[in-house]
Amino acid sequence: MTGQNFSWPQRLASRGARMLLIGVLAALLASGAWLYLARNDGRRFVPATVVAAGQTYRLGTGSIRLNRLYLTEKVDGWPPVNQASFVTAELRADLSGLPSGQSCLFFLQAGEYSFASVPSYASLDPPLYGRCEPGALGTIQVSFEVPSRLLDKVDGLILIIDEPVLMAGRIS
Amino acid sequence: MLAVQNAVSELGSELRLLAGTTAATLGRLWMPLLGLMLLGWSANEGSILLAAEIVPVWPWGVVVVLAIGMIAQLATILAVLRLVSGHLGVPEMLATTSMGPAGEDQRDTGLLQLLTVSLLPFLAIYAAFGFVRDYAARVTILSGYRRGSPELLSALNPLQSPTTMTWMLVILAAGYLFKKLIDPWLARSKHPLLLGLVQVVVEASLAFVVLLGGFRIYEAIDLWQSERAFWGWIDQAAQWSRTLLPFDLPAAIALAWAVLVRQVGPFLFDGVGRPLLWLAMAGLVFGPRALSLAELWQLGEPAGEITTRRERILAKLRQDTERARGVRLVALKAQRFFFGGVDATVLGAWQSLRLVLRAGWPFLGAFVIAFTVLDFSADQLDLWVTRLLGGQPIRFWIRVYPFLDLLHLVVMMGITWVLLTVAYSRAMSIFAARTDEVEPVLVAAAPGRKTALRDVGTKAITVAVITGLVLVAASAVPTKLGDEINTAQVLTSVGINDQQVLIDKPRVAKSVQMYGKTVTTAGVFVVVPAVVHTPGPVGGLVSAQLVSGQNTYLPVDSALAPTASPGFVLLEEIVFEVDPADVNADARVRFTPYGEDPVLQGYREVAELWLGLSPDRVGDALATTEIAASQRMAK
Numbered sequence: 001m002t003g004q005n006f007s008w009p010q011r012l013a014s015r016g017a018r019m020l021l022i023g024v025l026a027a028l029l030a031s032g033a034w035l036y037l038a039r040n041d042g043r044r045f046v047p048a049t050v051v052a053a054g055q056t057y058r059l060g061t062g063s064i065r066l067n068r069l070y071l072t073e074k075v076d077g078w079p080p081v082n083q084a085s086f087v088t089a090e091l092r093a094d095l096s097g098l099p100s101g102q103s104c105l106f107f108l109q110a111g112e113y114s115f116a117s118v119p120s121y122a123s124l125d126p127p128l129y130g131r132c133e134p135g136a137l138g139t140i141q142v143s144f145e146v147p148s149r150l151l152d153k154v155d156g157l158i159l160i161i162d163e164p165v166l167m168a169g170r171i172s
Numbered sequence: 173m174l175a176v177q178n179a180v181s182e183l184g185s186e187l188r189l190l191a192g193t194t195a196a197t198l199g200r201l202w203m204p205l206l207g208l209m210l211l212g213w214s215a216n217e218g219s220i221l222l223a224a225e226i227v228p229v230w231p232w233g234v235v236v237v238l239a240i241g242m243i244a245q246l247a248t249i250l251a252v253l254r255l256v257s258g259h260l261g262v263p264e265m266l267a268t269t270s271m272g273p274a275g276e277d278q279r280d281t282g283l284l285q286l287l288t289v290s291l292l293p294f295l296a297i298y299a300a301f302g303f304v305r306d307y308a309a310r311v312t313i314l315s316g317y318r319r320g321s322p323e324l325l326s327a328l329n330p331l332q333s334p335t336t337m338t339w340m341l342v343i344l345a346a347g348y349l350f351k352k353l354i355d356p357w358l359a360r361s362k363h364p365l366l367l368g369l370v371q372v373v374v375e376a377s378l379a380f381v382v383l384l385g386g387f388r389i390y391e392a393i394d395l396w397q398s399e400r401a402f403w404g405w406i407d408q409a410a411q412w413s414r415t416l417l418p419f420d421l422p423a424a425i426a427l428a429w430a431v432l433v434r435q436v437g438p439f440l441f442d443g444v445g446r447p448l449l450w451l452a453m454a455g456l457v458f459g460p461r462a463l464s465l466a467e468l469w470q471l472g473e474p475a476g477e478i479t480t481r482r483e484r485i486l487a488k489l490r491q492d493t494e495r496a497r498g499v500r501l502v503a504l505k506a507q508r509f510f511f512g513g514v515d516a517t518v519l520g521a522w523q524s525l526r527l528v529l530r531a532g533w534p535f536l537g538a539f540v541i542a543f544t545v546l547d548f549s550a551d552q553l554d555l556w557v558t559r560l561l562g563g564q565p566i567r568f569w570i571r572v573y574p575f576l577d578l579l580h581l582v583v584m585m586g587i588t589w590v591l592l593t594v595a596y597s598r599a600m601s602i603f604a605a606r607t608d609e610v611e612p613v614l615v616a617a618a619p620g621r622k623t624a625l626r627d628v629g630t631k632a633i634t635v636a637v638i639t640g641l642v643l644v645a646a647s648a649v650p651t652k653l654g655d656e657i658n659t660a661q662v663l664t665s666v667g668i669n670d671q672q673v674l675i676d677k678p679r680v681a682k683s684v685q686m687y688g689k690t691v692t693t694a695g696v697f698v699v700v701p702a703v704v705h706t707p708g709p710v711g712g713l714v715s716a717q718l719v720s721g722q723n724t725y726l727p728v729d730s731a732l733a734p735t736a737s738p739g740f741v742l743l744e745e746i747v748f749e750v751d752p753a754d755v756n757a758d759a760r761v762r763f764t765p766y767g768e769d770p771v772l773q774g775y776r777e778v779a780e781l782w783l784g785l786s787p788d789r790v791g792d793a794l795a796t797t798e799i800a801a802s803q804r805m806a807k
Contacts, residue, residue, distance in 0.1 A: 008283050009258035012251065016203030023210030027578075030214040034221055034574050041318070042567035042710055042768060084740075084806035112709040113738050147739035147806035 044114045045107065045158050047166035053156075057165055060097025066157050066167040067092050067139075069108075075118055075143045085148050086118070087171060089157045091140045098134040098161075107158040108144040109166060110151075114158060115144045175627040179534065179634035185616040186538030186598070193594045193614060194542075197256055198587065205252060205590070209582040212248035215241050216581065217574045220307070224314040231327030232339075234311060235384065239376035242307060246294055247287050249589060253457045254286060256593040261613040262600065268610050288368030290457050292375055297453045299379055301446075308383045310573075317570060317772055328385030331392060340385055347378040443643040447543035448528060448536075451599075454592035455524035531599040533628075537635035539595045541642050546591060550584035551651040558775050563656030565669045565710065565767045569774030655764070655778040665703075666779040668765045670710045671736070675761060675781045676701040681794040684747055686729065696793050697728075698748045700761055700783065701800075705807060706736040713766040716746050719780070720754035734802065744802040752790045759783045 012019060040046045051057045056065040072086040073079065080086050087108055107114045146154065156168040198205065219241020223234040257263065298304060330337040354371050361367045410422040529536070557576060561568075594614070601612035660666045665674045679699040683692040691697075704714055714735050718725040725748045734744035746761070763779040 009251075009255045012204050012208075012255050013201060013259060016201065016207070019204040019207030020210075021207070023207030023214075026214035027210040030218045030221075031574070034217060035571070037221060037225065037318075038567075038571045041570055042565070044709075044768070080806075081740075081803075082805040114709070115737070115739075145806075149806070150739060 043112065045109070045160075045164040045166075047158065048163040049165045051165060051167045053168045053170070057159070057167060058097075059095065059161070060099075062094040062097035064091055064093045064095075064159065064167075066090075066169045069154065069157070069169045069171045071151075071171060072143060075145075080145050083148050084145050085151060086143050087146050087151070087154060088141055088143045089169075091142070091157075091167075093136070093138065093140050095134055095136045100134050102134060102161060105160040106142045107160070108146060108154060109156050109158050110146060111153040111155070113150055113153070115146055117142045118145055175630040176634050178627075179631040180638070182534035182616070182631075183537050183635055183638060186534045187541060189598065189614060189616045190538055190542045190591065190594055193260070193598075194587070194591045197259060197590050197594060201255065201259055201590075204255060205586055206582070208248045208252050208255070209586040212245040213574075213578055213581050215244035215248070216307075217577070219244070220310050220314065223311045224318060227311075227315040227327075228319055235328075235377050235380045236373070238307060238311060238380050239373055242298075242304065243287075243291065243295075243372055243376050246291055246298065247283070250286055250290055250294065250457055251283060252586070252589045253454055253593050254283075256590050257457070257597060260594065260597045262597045265600065265604060265610060265613050284365045284369070286457065288365060288372065291372045293456050294453065295372070295376055295379065297449065297456075301449075304379050305383055308380060312384075313772065314570065317566070317769060328381075329388055330385055331388050336385075337389075340381065340389070343381055344378065344386060347374055347381070350374055351378075439643070439647065443544065443647070444540060444639075447540050447547075448525060450543070450588075451528050451539065451592055451595055452522075452525035454589070455527065455596045455599075527603075528596070528599050531602045533632045533635040535595075535598060535602060537639040540639050542591060542595070543588070544642055544646050546584070546588055548646045548649070550580060550588075552649070553584065554580060555651060555653055558653055559656075561775075563658075563669065563775055563777030565765075565776065566769050566772045566774050567710075567767075570772075653775055655776050657778050657780050659760075659780045659782065661782050662784055664781070665705075666763075666781065668714070668763055668777045668779045669767055670706065670708050671714060671765055672703075672705040672707065673714065673763045673779050673781070674703045674705075675783075676703075678783050678785065679794060679797050680755060680785070680789045680792070681797040683796040684799055685796060686747065686799040690796065691728070693749050695749055695751050696755060696790055697797070698750050698755065698759070698783070698785070699797055699799065700746045700748070701743070702734055702746050702761070702763075703741060703743050704734045704736045704763075705741045706738050707807065709738050710768055711736060711738045712768055715764045715766065717762045717764075718748040718750060718754075718759060718783075719762050720750070720756060720759040723751065723754050725750055725754075736804070739806055741805050741807045742802060743804075745799050747799060755785050755790050756787050757782075757785065759785045 049057070051066075053066070056063045067090040069087055069089050072088045075086050075088075089106065089108065106117050108117075142157075151171060154169075154171050156166050159165045159167060219237050223237040223241075226233050226237065295304075326332055328336070328340075330340040351371070351374070354367065357367060413421050554576065557579065561572070598614045598616075601614040604610035604612035605615070658666045658668070662675050662677050665672050678701075681697045681699065683690055684697050684699065685691075698718060700716075700718075702716065712735070716727060716734075728747045728749050734742040734746070736742040750759075760780045760782045763781070765776060765778075767773070767776070
């Protein structure tokens, strides 16, 4: 058996520095990709779609639009807890395109924070329900209890049907 | 006594040789070794990352991505093994064995050849060690964490839908047939290397199909058979046997089985079996030349003549096969078609293991000790780095896991692969030293002396005792990490990852007023005013338990303690119903954060807040106490 039959391990041994450089570059690439894809870890919602303020989001043949965000003193007769405020989102909804049995979830986004809606919320004429009743047309009002120190960070409403959609807006 | 001294001397000599040669090899080849291991790590992590990202788009594609990633990593490991063996001069040593054309081996001519010949058995044993399963588990966890739902497992669950079941069975059957039919294609193909690599990818993909979904078919069958009346008959027979004997035979068998399976078995397998299997695995890259070396030693003459019992049996089987006709011939061919693949995997490893086991007690003991020390060091390194990083939420551990894995896969496994190659080379050198034809490459400073038969037993026992002591010492050191516990007294705020907790002085009472009702107990109630604050955007469930001695108590009203949403503080009185004997100085409340994911946890911060109780508080207990309503505020 002659040495040339084992030449590839010998070549590998003699090109150690090059092999190390290739390995380090590959590791840096893999590390960079890993850290980049981990950038949203820990965030509760990563919106798949962002709807600009005042714009309408299409829901099949229907639509939904964030009309305004405003402060409310009480919800169902109850004031907010100490150092907190109620923020109410008013939406104009045409849910004719919503599949039967589909429901909606609303969250208020303030920077990195997100807040679930308070258990009860009122609706104006015609009334809509928490399940985003398919086929309904009207106004939805959803309220959120937010620490007062975060009011200036409120940047919109997260709507979740299939995936999170951020409907941008500021408190007026 | 002299035999014992000789055994210890030889053991020490072998250990010094293994450690010294490993260190010298690492010093000489650290650059290409580190480069290869980093390449393998990159392939591993890159494929996991890519697989987790494509889960929502194409779950079945995960199988191919993982297979290619794992093959790439195994390829770098094989290259490391071959590189080190070349540096030690093993190929030149093996070249002098007189196997002739029968010893020609494709492993010698190129990396691709090495891959196609060695990768299949290597993959099989790698899977047996659980690496493939761990690989698949990481993708499942990562995709579940980032996508919020176990899409991968449900998409590949054959029990989920008839379509998935059909596809699963078709893929498994097609893969099996492909494995059987590819060998004649390889022989006739103009691109045997490419086809060989395709074969390996198919094998690896089949392994992942089984791991990610196919196992459910087995589970369903297992569940079905476990509900058969047959097991009821077994139970009845066991009940009847109890009446025949003065002792409970089924219980005795169960106890003996439990000791064997849960204590003795794992100790023997992990401590002794695992290192030897790893060594046999490393030997697969050396091929039939290594085995011929063992034959040379055993026979004392060139291989080819039948002198051993095993060779007589093989020759007879060969004759029977050549004489087989009709149905017997068809049966033999069918047997070869369906089970011939076993030759490439299990038998190769088995022969490799047999060679290692014949290398002598001092070598075996030294290798097991060296491997154990390395393995132990790897576990402790992992432990101490985790402790250094401290308790963190799960998003931190998901993010740093590849870099912690780098320490293990690149540094510690790199050293392990070198040790395995050095050890296997030493085993072959031991055989070479017993012949006149072959010059050994690794020679111990105190070579083994010819030992009288009566002293062989003494040598074996001495080595076994020393090795056993090392194994026991290594297993006695804890390798599992619980949580990082932060302790404090009452009215001291303590951090638990993204949240803060604090308790006030507890009250002890014989009854409590809660939700308009009076609740009494045969023990006592311990009422703990607690404050939970979630200052940042991430917060989740916080569980509270009262711990005293060996006992743990959950709150009476709920399994969950006060949980403050992000930006809020919650004040709540937690009520525990406690045995009066546990009202003592040891009593404390443990707050455990679940963070953003209630299922996945890493090494996290946990708070244990001392209640400052004493046994006389039981005698001074309040007759009743009212539980205050919880309060929230923003902060």
